Amino acid sequence: MTNINRRLMTSSFRPQVTPLEDRTTPTAAYALSGSTLFSFDTATPTVLAPGVAVTGLGAGENLVGIDIRPQNGQLYGLTSNGAGAVRLYAISPTTGAAVALSATPVQFDDGGGNPIAITGTNFGFDFNPTVDRIRVVTDTGVNFRINPNTGGIVDGNAGTAGINPDGAINGDTTTADAVAYTNNAPNATATTLYALDAASNKLELLNPPNNGTATNGTVVTLNGSTLDFTAVNGFDIPAGVAVGTSNAAATGSALAILTTASSAPALYSIDLATAKATLVGNVGIASTGSAVTVQGFAVQPNASATGIPFVGVAGGNVVRFNSLTPGTTATAAITGLAANESVVGIDRRPATGQYLALIQNSVAGTVRIAVLDPQTGGTTAIGAGISLVDAAGAAITFPAGTAFGVDINPTVDKLRVVASTGTNFRVDPTTGAAVDGDATAAGAQPDAALNGGSTKGDATAYTNSFNKATVTTQYTLDASTDKLYIQNPPNAGTLTNGVTITVGGTAIDFTDATGFDIPSTVQVSTANAAATGVGYASLTVAGSTALYSINLVTGAAAKLGLIGTGTTPAVGLSAGEVAITSTGLTGTSSFAAGTDAGAAASAKLFNADRTVAQTVTPFSTGFTGGVRTATADFNGDGVNDLVVGSGPGIASDVRIIDGKTGTELFAVAPFEAAFTGGVYVAAGDVTGDGIPELVVTPDQGGGPRVRIFRSGDPTQVVADFFGIADPNFRGGARAAIGDVNGDGVGDLGVAAGFGGGPRVAVFDGTTLAATPTRLFNDFFAFETTLRNGVFLALGDIDGDGKADIVAGGGPGGGPRVTVFNGATLVSSSGGTITPIANFFAGDAANRGGIRVTVKNLDGDSKADLIVGSGTGAGTRVTAYAGTTVNGAGTTPAELFAFDAFSGSTGVFVG
Structure with missing residues (x-):
């Protein structure tokens, strides 16, 4: 700058990889x-x-x-x-x-x-x-x-006087x-x-x-x-x-x-x-x-490199860790504390980037704030201490064992403190003095005590956590009710909209909520409104303290791992800012191609200029059932990784290959060993944390089941449900991720597989962890009489800031592509389905269908379309710039076209 490993799983079989080029993705x-x-x-x-x-x-x-x-x-x-x-x-x-x-x-x-x-x-x-x-x-x-x-x-130079x-x-x-x-x-x-x-x-x-x-x-x-x-x-x-x-x-x-x-x-x-x-x-x-x-x-x-950086306090130490590996911590002893003092809460002040610590004297019952150095553990006092009095003028103190939640309100730059005693007050982070909650009474009064859904608060956090935010919403966690609340209005202390914290659909009993924070990327446009996205909390469940992500809408949580060994509660939790570079609108710059059935199984990862980054021969030697593909940066090294899923003929097998090194990052058998019908794969961020999830659906012989794995970790299943409302259907399903409603979180599109009508369903990404909810009514992408399913992609083709639905004809049909405006579908609840593009892609004489994906090949604000020839129609990969895909009804000019493999069996793109 100037003026002028996450836990990864592998299988016993290693793919054969030929690395050809190392290109970084946009940063x-x-x-x-x-x-x-x-x-x-x-x-x-x-x-x-x-x-x-x-x-x-x-x-x-x-x-x-x-x-x-x-x-x-x-x-x-x-x-x-x-x-x-x-x-x-x-x-x-x-x-x-x-x-x-x-x-x-x-x-x-x-x-x-x-x-x-x-x-x-x-x-x-x-x-x-x-x-x-x-x-x-x-x-x-x-x-x-x-x-x-x-x-x-x-x-x-400490040996010389002055500052040197x-x-x-x-x-x-x-x-x-x-x-x-x-x-x-x-x-x-x-x-x-x-x-x-x-x-x-x-x-x-x-x-x-x-x-x-x-x-x-x-x-x-x-x-x-x-x-x-x-x-x-x-x-x-x-x-x-x-x-x-x-x-x-x-x-x-x-x-x-x-x-x-x-x-x-x-x-x-x-x-x-x-x-x-x-x-x-x-x-x-x-x-x-x-x-x-x-x-x-x-x-x-990018957030996916190590996850979100966190700072907490445990056992008299400042503790630093990342959301992907909370068990790996760096610690430093906290210094500058007087006898009987300990840090009971921390938060990062958005205005300055400083970490503010709330310090309690457990004998005197007093509290004060200080700047905490997250590297050395040193503390620098702010002011002389916090003095609060009740309505009778008596000093308010906090007994040993009181739990505190602290967080900066970014709109007014004041520190909010809630306590398990029900006390609710604010502190000026510049002077360290209490903000008077009642100017009509003598002394510095707290704000109104916590009330409503609960009278206690163990941890609290604000949305829009950046300097000079104009609106924000305060959330509060309470261990006595095991719920997450919106505190509205904050100064009145009223806890509303309580949702029970659940893991895997089952309510959990957390005895302590020792820390809570919401990344700055989670934002609202109206003060005190419910937010879409996730917060992070250190919760103690059955005696062990772990980091959890919590869906702010549903309360659905995922256990991300013990903090350290989990034996010492992490008092306070502060999230750093992260870059969440969404690919939910235009897709990644890399694309992949995989062979169809009948050819030796192979997949290639291409850069935007069609140079080959990786060539992979996955699965067992001699397998010819086809390779389904997707791309995303799962390990955060700035290079898109290659996802490969097996076609029919073997037990379902999905692997993620490092786009830079060619090594295997992840392997999972997503369905029962007896199922050999093949799978389809997709990738994208449906949790709003900037880290892609892996989506797997079965091919023919399987139901319309959707399984979503968090950040490529098979131990963390975000969702597992039927994406098409017909559990008896056995034509499988195909899925795609894109931000259709424009809320910054990827939504999930699901289309019926072969044998089903061209039916498409789209689910709100924020609801997938609990009860998946449709953004609009299901619709048919082609004539309702067709029974060859739909190939599906989601991306912002028209540049309106919301992903559109791209449908490709299924096997046995022509290479027809239709594009539907996502914003119109959302606003009309699926009532308006007029295509914004409708044309034949690639070879119009092809009757093997057409595979589709969206990518950002030229760096502009519109998603570009890539199609792959269907079964028996060659291995032609064709690209169209988003700027040329329109409602004229004619095939757009090709951005490029080439044969990804030899032979004529067909090609999958992702």
Whole structure:
């Protein structure tokens, strides 16, 4: 940044894999241009989302760099006042609101009260993921660190009076324009720092970073010649690039925005081993007509890499872990506490990114707040303590054993506290004082006690958890009733809309709800309205404390794993921000093809440009029953993985193959061993956490059953039900995932298999974990007299922000494709089914049907359509740009067409 393993299962049989190419999928990133923040996909930097103005900066200060903090997923920016001082800000990408971490800009000093200016025009700015501190370098060779919890400079030389920098840049070069660390993930244990220097056109390794020693300098080249860049406008290393030992050379590529004498700012991929650069594209040229100026760049890690980062407290320690592996924790002893004090709750303050701790004195019964360093466990007091009185003027205290729920209201930036005693109050996070709940009475009064569905509260959390949110809804968990409530209105303490917490449809009895938080991506548009999405809670059930995801609508929960060993309750739970790059509208950029029955079983994973990323020969030697395919990034490395499902002839077998390495990530037999009719597969996010689920349905001989596995884990079944309302039907089913109602959560489409009418049902993704509910009435995609089923895909073909339903003709029929507007189907409850496209795809003479999928091949806002020839019609794969698929009734112009395999048996696409 600058200015100018989850649990995986395998089977005993290993597939034969031929890796041919390693391409990353689009990754969300931010570019800073002046005081405007843009987001874009790194695969298509020419296209920028509408900019967000950054507000709240101090007078005379200008942003010179941005980066995302791995520990909490929050965006930070550094300003310079042009007079030798800098200041750290937390920035909301949603609203652009910036809040300073220090009261004034900071400088070095000589220990005698005399400031020392920080010189330089160009600044490098990047978080060290192992120690949770920020590295800053300048083009004059200055090298120092900043503490993100305070905004202060870390003293680089404790043996010298004052606040000192680290060692100046030295060695191969004496200047650096940008820096970036590897291993950009929470709780990293190793990292390597790289630097770019425009003066020498070199990529350097700074080792050790605090000494500033530049080593391994390599000239950056483009097409074999030196890339003479005049400015480094941004530099970052994606999360998937990692080292096992700190300061070791990394394998993988960084991303940099560079300016040359002949080119405006453009995004390049730079191989860290060779410094060979590849031009990706000019920044913003397609959106603005000309490339934009850039002085900061940050790549957002995807949630599926490690899951959501959490911080909690257990046994006197601060505990850090990720949602995919809650049993693996990093801990640090909490310090700065007085006798009889302990931390009883924490939350991340969206405005600043700081972790606020509620501290109780169990003897005195008093409480106070402090800033908690999630890396070191250190606490810094805020104010003198919280003083509350009741209506009679008597001090309110909290006895030992009281459970507390704490969460920041993002609309007013105040800390809400609920207690198992029923007390309900607010705290000012800046002063640490109680907010008076009744100005007419003497002293600081709490708000109204909890009432309604319960009179107790063990944990609480708000939606819209980003700075300057305009609306929010507060949820509260209560262990005495085992329910989740909406607290509405919050100050009145009224608990409403109670839903029982269930796992697998059965109510659970949790004795403690020791922590609860809702990711910032879960949002409402009306204050106190019910939210769609999931929250996360640490619940103690039968003596063991585990992390659960909870559907906020239904209360349906999934146990994600014990927190640590599960023996010590995690008091407090705070979720970091995550990037949820939805593919529920346009699909992924990669696509897959699998052979049909009659040919040797094989599948290929293709990049958007049709180059082959992986070739797989799955299942047993000699199997010729066909391979059904899907794609999604299951392990979060930025590369789409390949899903393969067996056709008829063997017991149902589904595997996920790593799109980067070709190794098997996951294997499951989704149905009974006696069923040999084959399966269909699909992938997409139906829980709203940004991590794809795996969907498996049976082919002929099976009922219209749908099984959904959470994040590719066969031990976590999200749903298992009949997708077509005819349990006696034995033609199987085909499924697809896409966001049809536009709520940010993937919805599930199910179509009847062969022998059934062309019937299509679509279910609300938020209801799948409990009672799957249709978004609209079932409809027929083709003439009701047909009995060859439907091939199905969901994607936003027309660019209206909601997925459309794409139907392909089943076996025995022509290659007919119809596309129905999803928004119209939802608004009319299925009453309006006029196609927005209706044409014959591929070879119109084909009578084997047509397989369909949607992908984002060109990086725009419309899903593109890919079709595969049906049974006996060859292995032709044909693509159509979403911009050309319309209601004209004629076949659109082909984007490309090629034979994925030899032979004429047919081809499955996914």
